[in-house]
Amino acid sequence: MIKLTRKLEFSAAHFYHNPKFSAEENRRIFGKCNNPHGHGHNYVLEVTVAGEPDPETGMILDLNELKEILEREVMVRFDHRHLNRDVPELADKIPTCEEIAAVLWRILESRIDPKIRDGRLDHIRLYESPDLFVDCARNGR
Amino acid sequence: MKLSLTRRYMFPASHRLFRSDWSEEVNRRIFGKCANPHGHGHNYAVEITVTGAVDPATGMIVNLAELDAFVQARVLDEFDHANLNEQVPEFRDCIPTTENLCRVIFERLRGLERGRIERVRIEETAKNSFEYVAERAPARESAPYEFQEEHT
Numbered sequence: 001m002i003k004l005t006r007k008l009e010f011s012a013a014h015f016y017h018n019p020k021f022s023a024e025e026n027r028r029i030f031g032k033c034n035n036p037h038g039h040g041h042n043y044v045l046e047v048t049v050a051g052e053p054d055p056e057t058g059m060i061l062d063l064n065e066l067k068e069i070l071e072r073e074v075m076v077r078f079d080h081r082h083l084n085r086d087v088p089e090l091a092d093k094i095p096t097c098e099e100i101a102a103v104l105w106r107i108l109e110s111r112i113d114p115k116i117r118d119g120r121l122d123h124i125r126l127y128e129s130p131d132l133f134v135d136c137a138r139n140g141r
Numbered sequence: 142m143k144l145s146l147t148r149r150y151m152f153p154a155s156h157r158l159f160r161s162d163w164s165e166e167v168n169r170r171i172f173g174k175c176a177n178p179h180g181h182g183h184n185y186a187v188e189i190t191v192t193g194a195v196d197p198a199t200g201m202i203v204n205l206a207e208l209d210a211f212v213q214a215r216v217l218d219e220f221d222h223a224n225l226n227e228q229v230p231e232f233r234d235c236i237p238t239t240e241n242l243c244r245v246i247f248e249r250l251r252g253l254e255r256g257r258i259e260r261v262r263i264e265e266t267a268k269n270s271f272e273y274v275a276e277r278a279p280a281r282e283s284a285p286y287e288f289q290e291e292h293t
Contacts, residue, residue: 029199094200132146134145134146136143
């Protein structure tokens with residue numbers, strides 16, 4: 001099995017606030033991230049697919065197809081957006097790195113898997129900053 | 142699918158690789174310049190990977206402020222700007238290679254309140270990195286993220 005990783009970067013704003021918590025609890029649990037005016041990050045996403053190369057093309061999947069999926073599903077929807085307000089999948093969630101990675105996994109799995117003849121999406125890694133990242137992999141890995 | 146969160150910390154420290162029960166010549170042959178008598182140092186980069194269920198109320202596997210405070214109290218307070226051989230008790234009878242450093246840090250981080258430490262990875266230099274991976278935990282502790290809506 002061969003793995004292929006594509007990397008992309010998007011910039012987005014967010015803030016953490018749970019309406020079920022009091023103002024004081026929000027401040028205590030979420031700290032600076034609770035600032036209602038929001039703040040932002042340059043997120044770096046690594047998308048890894050795994051499979052057997054097609055003998056006709058030598059490719060697990062056509063990189064152009066992968067690039068198109070990532071442009072349409074990640075860049076258009078997440079880049080220069082406000083994650084709380086502009087991304088419906090995150091509307092009722094706290095847009096932490098964990099939750100964003102879970103949403104991205106779900107979107108990408110459904111779009112990428114059908115494009116791979118012999119393989120599938122293997123894992124994604126989402127960096128919020130160089131010292132914080134979340135990995136999302138198939139169960140059992 | 143399974144989620145894990147990794148946080149990266151830096152600390153500079155000094156160490157020396159040698160065994161007092163070996164001759165100087167054997168130490169020199171096995172450990173090379175790492176056996177120089179007065180020690181030397183590195184900027185260690187430590188990656189702590191935590192796995193577990195995401196709390197829907199906070200969106201978090203572990204609260205980063207709590208993780209940072211935990212790592213600070215259990216490890217960084219003692220290891221940062223320290224001489225590992227002389228100031229970290231675990232290395233009194235144990236050579237402070239980065240392999241052993243991974244294991245010592247993993248042991249010190251037992252008992253995190255939320256989440257489970259799955260891996261400790263240390264970069265000793267840009268060229269050398271080491272990691273210690275936890276034995277597979279009981280299913281209850283390593284519960285994978287569960288989607289609230291339809292998804293398998």
